[in-house]
Amino acid sequence: MAQLVPVSDPDDPRLADYVRLRDVNLRKSLEAEHGLFIAEGEKVIRRAVRTGHAPRSFLMARRRVEPLADLLDTVDAPVYVADDATVEAVAGFQVHRGALASVHRLPLPDVAEAVAGARRILVLEDLVDHANVGSIFRCAAALGIEAVVLSPRCADPLYRRSIKVSMGAVFAVPYARMTDWRGGLGTLREAGFALLALTPDQSAVPLDQAKVDDRAALMLGSEGDGLSSRWLEEADQRVCIPMSPAAMANGVDSLNVVAAAAIACHGLVHA
Template sequence: MASLVPVSDPADPRLADYVRLRDVNLRKSLEAEHGLFVAEGEKVIRRAVGAGHPVRSLLMARRWAEPLSDVLDGLDAPVYIADDATMEGLVGFQVHRGALASLERLPLPPVEAVLGDARRVLVLEDLVDHGNVGAIFRCAAALGVDAVVLSPRCADPLYRRSVKVSMGAVFAIPYARMTGRHDGLARLRGAGFTLLALTPDAAAVPLDKAPMTGRVALMLGSEGDGLSSHWIHEADEAVRIPMSPDAMSAGVDSLNVVAAAAIACHTLVGAADAP
């Protein structure tokens, strides 16, 4: 079992991986520079380690050493033990889940590698909100989507909040990031995928009437603006989730992107399972 190292100074340089976890700009540059990410909570840490991410260090209240003893066994990394006040001073908020891990990122596979024999794929264009990215990964994994492909600028699935909201689903579903906005879609088409663009446009085909035989990639756009016109243009079909006529007249005729993704994943996977 790894040795437990008590710490009490939030400015201790050995804890630099965990500094100011809610400071998005700081975290983005710090994590990119060191190739690390942070997982929070016993279950999510176990899933991250299980997915093969090398551990840089752990930081936890002493009460978590026992429940995490299976992870600590044979671990070749320091395990820092701190009280709640030290952790709060370091990360900038009260860590309810009591245990944090700093882990190494692994090289992302190329798009082709995650397509493999996938039949159902989500393609996310430029989502901004890490919580939404995490929630969509959770839906995709739970419902049985085979892989996720991200646009070059889509928010990071390994950002702390994405990982947390996904409940670790970011480690359970293969994903890749396109290197260019357009050759990425070309690769999907080249691999035989029908590209469906999800839009609120009333002229689009209802989702459950869309072509779903064979390989299907469903494209979801960003929170505010939806899919870019270029991506909609490149799709084989624009599809929509039918809205209530009453809602349309009341002006509340749209879903947030997570609700739309949930319905889309459910429909996509249900159609794949149909005889």
């Protein structure tokens, strides 16, 4: 059974895992150095533990302990119990869902391992927005995408906000991060994946007319600039989602990356 430890000092060093959760730069280095991530809310904490992630500690208000008692019974980590004001003072914002866990990261597989056995995968190039990454994982999981490969600079799926927006889907879809942006797509091609680059360019092949082989990787680019020209050139096919002619004339001719990813994942899985 996890041990309940009352705390009241926001500067208590035992709470160092939880400081300033909205300070992206601080969190990046803190979480990398300690190999941890933060799970927020009962549902996400349960999903993290169920998928084999070991908690380092918990931080929550007293009233949040009981609903998680069955889980806390099974883990060996301190449960820091504090009032809402203390939690807010540590985390730097009002934690609505009330329960936080600091969780050990598992070693990521390499790209070849993550995609072994998968037929339909996503490759994300340099997405910078954590909510977008989380939303795309949620789509990927729900629609049946079997693995996700991240470019070296893509935002972290285990950042608190990514996890939350994904509803825990980041724990359900295997993923890996390329170490080499230049050569990274080569690994996928060697594994037999056809590389489909999604582009807003309407001269590309409409998604539902794309030739999709046994194994296919759909490449999605960053929010502002889309895929890099290098990756566009390396693709086997450039595919697009057809835009309405009226929209093109009106200048409202683009989808956000999550909407585009949803349509493309659905199309890819049913191709």
